[in-house]
Amino acid sequence: MEQKNTFDLKVIGGILQLDYIVDPSIGPRNGTIFVNDTSVGTVNWTNPSWVNSSDGMNATASLGNGIMSRYLRVTGFGFNIPANSGITGINVTILKGADAALRVSDAGIRIVKNGNITGSYLNDSSAWPVTLTYDSYGNSTNLWGLSWTPADINNNTGFGVVCLCKIKSKHKTCKY
Amino acid sequence: MTVYYSIPPIITVVSPQNITYPGKVNFNITLDQNGGWCGFSLDGKANVTMSNMSATNFNFTNTTMTNGIHNVVFSCNNTDGAINTSSLMSSFTIDSQSPGLNITYPVNNQIIQQTFQPLIILILI
Numbered sequence: 001m002e003q004k005n006t007f008d009l010k011v012i013g014g015i016l017q018l019d020y021i022v023d024p025s026i027g028p029r030n031g032t033i034f035v036n037d038t039s040v041g042t043v044n045w046t047n048p049s050w051v052n053s054s055d056g057m058n059a060t061a062s063l064g065n066g067i068m069s070r071y072l073r074v075t076g077f078g079f080n081i082p083a084n085s086g087i088t089g090i091n092v093t094i095l096k097g098a099d100a101a102l103r104v105s106d107a108g109i110r111i112v113k114n115g116n117i118t119g120s121y122l123n124d125s126s127a128w129p130v131t132l133t134y135d136s137y138g139n140s141t142n143l144w145g146l147s148w149t150p151a152d153i154n155n156n157t158g159f160g161v162v163c164l165c166k167i168k169s170k171h172k173t174c175k176y
Numbered sequence: 177m178t179v180y181y182s183i184p185p186i187i188t189v190v191s192p193q194n195i196t197y198p199g200k201v202n203f204n205i206t207l208d209q210n211g212g213w214c215g216f217s218l219d220g221k222a223n224v225t226m227s228n229m230s231a232t233n234f235n236f237t238n239t240t241m242t243n244g245i246h247n248v249v250f251s252c253n254n255t256d257g258a259i260n261t262s263s264l265m266s267s268f269t270i271d272s273q274s275p276g277l278n279i280t281y282p283v284n285n286q287i288i289q290q291t292f293q294p295l296i297i298l299i300l301i
Contacts, residue, residue: 027178
């Protein structure tokens with residue numbers, strides 16, 4: 001949903017309208033296409049489509065020592081950015097957790113542009129919590145190291161995010 | 177996932193207006209937000225880059241305009257770079273020719289005769 005905020009500053013004796021316009025945004029939106037992308041890593045994701053909600057049914061990857069998961073690739077966000085706009089930032093929020101503390105961390109949080117995994121790694125170096133917790137990647141001014149057009153974002157099957165987790169110590173499981 | 181974007185600047189054409197100019201034309205526009213680049217296409221030709229007088233005011237002076245009716249379309253990016261928008265087409269006319277002067281009287285080589293009567297005033301003291 002597009003958001004464009006105007007703040008009214010009330011003063012004694014009348015209303016002084018202070019037009020403070022922030023950049024509009026669309027989202028947050030959930031993905032609709034979930035794929036166990038085998039281009040990287042070794043451990044497949046079980047039930048990748050279960051990443052689509054926080055209902056307790058999770059996509060999981062059970063890792064061994066020193067092993068990385070495959071990419072969990074999420075696209076199909078259905079954005080419809082106006083054609084003459086400029087993209088200023090992309091934010092991704094991921095609900096994640098591990099079955100033991102201090103054992104799992106991000107290995108590759110990257111963007112999918114025109115079907116290709118590309119751009120900056122926005123990994124959070126901290127260990128995943130046991131309790132499923134939201135983690136935020138990027139912001140309103142972070143373009144993940146790339147330049148964007150509205151068409152890139154509106155490419156429903158070609159725009160998204162991939163998540164890759166790795167073991168920090170011993171055999172543990174990543175959950176999205 | 178949330179995607180943030182900016183909207184294009186709104187262009188206000190200060191000049192040219194829909195009038196007749198004697199020759200030199202000042203192309204001048206203002207924006208409702210900071211512009212990164214502005215230019216104009218004159219009669220469908222390639223864009224000409226304008227100079228920024230300020231972050232929201234762009235200008236270009238053309239001293240070699242040809243006579244006739246012209247159309248101009250302005251385009252601007254905001255500071256995010258990727259945004260472009262165009263104003264509505266503006267029409268104006270150049271007429272740099274001096275007005276013709278046709279002398280109808282007297283005709284060429286005509287001899288004009290006129291009689292003068294002297295006026296004599298005597299002042300007696």
